[in-house]
Amino acid sequence: MKKWLLILVVSLLVISGLLTSCEKKVKVDESAQVEIEFWHAMSGDRIELIQGAVDKFMAENPNIKVDVQYTGSYNETLNKVKSAYKAGNAPDVFHSYEIGTLGLINSGIISPLDEIAKKFKRTIPWDDFFTPVQSYYKYQGDHYSMPFNSSTPLIFYNKTFFKKAGLDPDNPPKTYEEIRAAAVKLQAAGYKTPVTWNLHSWYFEEMICLQDQPFVNEKNGRSGKLPTEVAFNGEAGVKVLNWWIGMEKDGLFLDVGPGWSNHRAAFGSGEAAIVMSSSSDVNVLTAALTEKGWEMGTGYIPRPEGAKGGVAIGGGSLWMSNNHTPEEELAALKLITYISEDESQIKWHKGTGYFPVRKTAMDQLKSEGWFDDNPNYLTAFNQLLDSPETLNTAGGLLGIFPEAREIVESAIQEMYAGKPVKEGLDEAAAKVNASMAEWNEVIQ
């Protein structure tokens, strides 16, 4: 008798288990108390800005408690996520740079955004996101992470110095030739090293996009197959560096090394009149020049005469790690959606210079008259919206992007020291290819 009862109970359990697993809809108590963790990589004033947005979110969702942590640079944050994941306590939401995208998609530790949204029957209004923003983070038609802080590189120039050198302060140079010509004039007017930017592969990548050329094969890494070879050592890459290194050789360009402070310092002290930097530097650089009583202008990053491409976005996005309870997943989804919404994006934009990722947020800023008072904030947008929509301007994807960047930067330093551009690029390409092949093997 007892045996029969046991069999009955077990079979009932199995059947009910089967039934629930067949059921697509997930039952989740929306008002349950949940605690989630959110790790981000934004330092300085930005810590407060993010905390402010999260506080607002918690006020609106009193059952959700979010523990926000600044966990160091993007790279440090990802390393912490890795270790935490192995230890079984990865943060529910974490922040990664754009170049981590393909690595994370293949990492096996994340929950794709679209999948989670579908699970909870939530729709994210993707049409409201700027096309270049969502096309960067979209892979094979799916969104894996929530776009958050977005920027592009810009040219910043000192209008006051332009006037002194007899250049038109309202018409920034747009092509390689024009930048060079302006630099020569500025030098003649007494500015010894008129042009500078930090050693960063990002500029090189963007200037290849501007020529509508890919960075890697497999449709710029977006075909669905992992890329196997880089394309940056082609004609477009050589063109960029011939110009860049050429200016350095002729003493028009000051090599300030890597990092993000030296070129800002050279621009702020008046040593350089033209710099390239991230659009998220608008705040910092405007303040630096205003302090000296100089006027600053911004322009699109330069291209060779006649090039038809555009810029890809840089910055970062918010990811959800897997292996969490449905309640936590839903809370994480609500949080990242909230951060991408107008109110939080507008505050973020005004506080940093990163541009809002949504059209409605942009419209609101325009109708407030924000850009009439701050025209330099608009440049990055226009540059992005003027960019044609291609696989190349969507931005290249490769799993070992951080390493590729380092190899490119090392190659550029060798070129500063005299190595021919094509030779340096070919060597760099060979190194990246070898590393990519290994990564492709290990990741599978």
Place this chain on the structure above:
Amino acid sequence: MKQSTFNNKYLPYVLLVPTMAILIIFLFYPAIETFRLSFFKVHPWTGAEKFAGFYNFIKIFSDAEYLRSFALSAVFALVVIAAGLSLSLLVAILLNNKIAGIRFYRTALIWPYALSPAIAGALFNFLFNPANGVMCYFTGVRTWLTNDKTAIIVVIIAAVWKNLGYNIIFYLTALRNVPTAALESASIDGAGAVKKFFYITFAFLSPTTFFLFVMNTIYAYFASFGLIDVLTDGGPAGSTRILIYHLYKDFFVHSKIGYAAAESLVLFTLVVGVTILQFRTTGKKVHYQ
């Protein structure tokens, strides 16, 4: 007086437990884990492992950049040790004089040791960075850190300076322990200052010198990481990328866990090897009182 004794057989082991626990968790386990991982290919995210035999070792030793880093580390260590020891001995001798304000000088010359390598790096960056470095202004040369020949020199100067205080303290203590009787009798026998230094003082300093030699080797190979990270990021063009920095990049930036494990095993063997070699060779010549 009666000597107190332990009668409990187990008490010593109980007392050892905390120390052993810390050593096992933070030292032995990671070391063994590293040793094991050097024979695997490791998934950068999930940590999934695949046995690879000597693959990682073959790969790193067929990488021209790693070999270059190997040679660079040796030169770096040699210069840092030689310059560091001779300079600190010189300073210690000067500080051993009885002059007014000697306490102040002593403190001033020893305090750099209290700085963390990252802060020391930031200070040297302040001096040498190409945008607004003070030394760039005074020397008229602004490529100190962006030229692949001078960057390593700046890193060496910073590394020597950073560890100077440590070496000085040891030399100073050793100098004060040189028996004056020996020096006096040498003077009576007609030895000059130079002879007295090399035959007597230096002989008494040999245990300290040997100890510092070993410690500075370890310092040059391991502890200079922070300086390089802040000052040059391993560049320009890899010219300051010593082994420890190469290892850091491979693990923390490139997520090549297998390579990094193999590299740390190589580095470990190297430093242990050098230390044993020092004990076998120089160690025999050391004169202990």
